[in-house]
Amino acid sequence: MNKKEIIHTFFNRRIGVLATMYHKEKVMSPLLEEQLGIKIKVPINLDTDQFGTFTRDIERVGDQAETAKLKARYAIELSGETLAIASEGVFGPHPVMPWLPYNREMVFLLDQENKFELFGEAITTDTNYQYLPMKSREEAYAFCEAVGFPEHAVVVRANHEIIKGIIEKEQLDEVMTYMQNKYSNEEVIIETDMRALYNPTRMKHIQAATEDLIRKIYSLCSRCSYPGFEVVERREGLLCRCCGLKTKLIQAEIYRCKKCGEIEERLYPSGKQFADPSQCFFCNP
Ligand SMILES: [Zn+2]
Ligand SMILES: [Zn+2]
Structure with missing residues (x-):
């Protein structure tokens, strides 16, 4: 079986309920249907606004990831299906560089039959939020x-x-x-x-988060081929090119299989074996 066949067999041509309003299915459905081999259904009686709105007329009940999970569980309950996908976005000042705008989109897939769940995300400063x-x-x-x-x-x-x-x-x-x-x-x-239907810039990033989810699902365990072989930990300590001491930059990413527990360390995720001295605490305090 090739990767696509493995993924399609995994999801077994089921119906995936898209827990979303505001026409996000326009960008999400074609990708999910083609790549995961599922049939997307958007329930007409699903009100995701009850979990909070951007205009603050309804406050969020949890953080972004929790809200996405709640939406997916609610869609499963309401529809009686076993597979759901939900999306959730946040906007505001950038957490590290507060003078920049910030948008993080998350797409969450919950598969109760396989006891499998995974987040895709897109982080960007390209937002008109103001x-x-x-x-x-x-x-x-x-x-x-x-x-x-x-x-x-x-x-x-x-x-x-x-x-x-x-x-x-x-x-x-x-x-x-x-x-x-x-x-x-x-x-x-x-x-x-900021509702997706009224914000083409945001729609683009929801698509990117959906693509990220699919990319992560397509990452298969090297031992048992289970989908969603993804990073569970990032280790700092990339060595400085100049003085050879450890920096705060990422040296390795650790992947773990959700099924068999296989662990794999992948070195130099940025593609660079050494850190620039400008990033070094000793060379550039
Ligand atoms: Zn495995
Ligand atoms: Zn240094």
């Missing part, structure tokens, strides 16, 4: 232009009222007039609509 306390129309228009409106939608909110999915200039004007009149003493905020 908001602006609105002072003038001119500022709002400039904001819209900067975030790629109208291909990317915006939302306007004040107090507990939120108007989402604004994709036309006329509609934007109407909403702004309405909100500024109604909340003349409060802050009116305009922000990007």
Whole structure:
């Protein structure tokens, strides 16, 4: 059997329930169906907004990974199927470089029949995620232009009222007039609509996370060919090219099989055998 046949046999042509709203299936379904040999179903009565929304009208119940898991379990319960895929994204300032925007997309596959679960992810600074306390129309228009409106939608909110999915200039004007009149003493905020259907930039990264999931599934154990042979640990200590001492850079990645427990150490995942002295604590303190 080749890799693809092994994977298709593993998932056994089952139905995979896609726990998603906002048309994420457009980018996810073709990849999952072709690569995993499953048939994707999107339940019409699935409300994933109950697990939290970007516009904060409903708070998240857990962190990103937990939320994705909850969605997948909920889809399995609701549908009676044994295979589900869920996706979840977060936006905000970059955790290490807070002056940069940040988007992490996760795609989670839960296979109850095989007792198998795996995350794919995509991390990027390529996101239009932004908001602006609105002072003038001119500022709002400039904001819209900067975030790629109208291909990317915006939302306007004040107090507990939120108007989402604004994709036309006329509609934007109407909403702004309405909100500024109604909340003349409060802050009116305009922000990007991060729902996948309204945000082509985000859609692209959901696709990348789906591809990452598939790539990880296609990584097979060298001993027993079980899918999802992936990194469980990263070891620091790449040696400095100049002084030969250990740096904080990754020297090896450890892979472990979920089935037979086979462990494999792969050296130099970055492709470099030594660290640049600029990354060395001793050469460049
Ligand atoms: Zn194995
Ligand atoms: Zn050094």
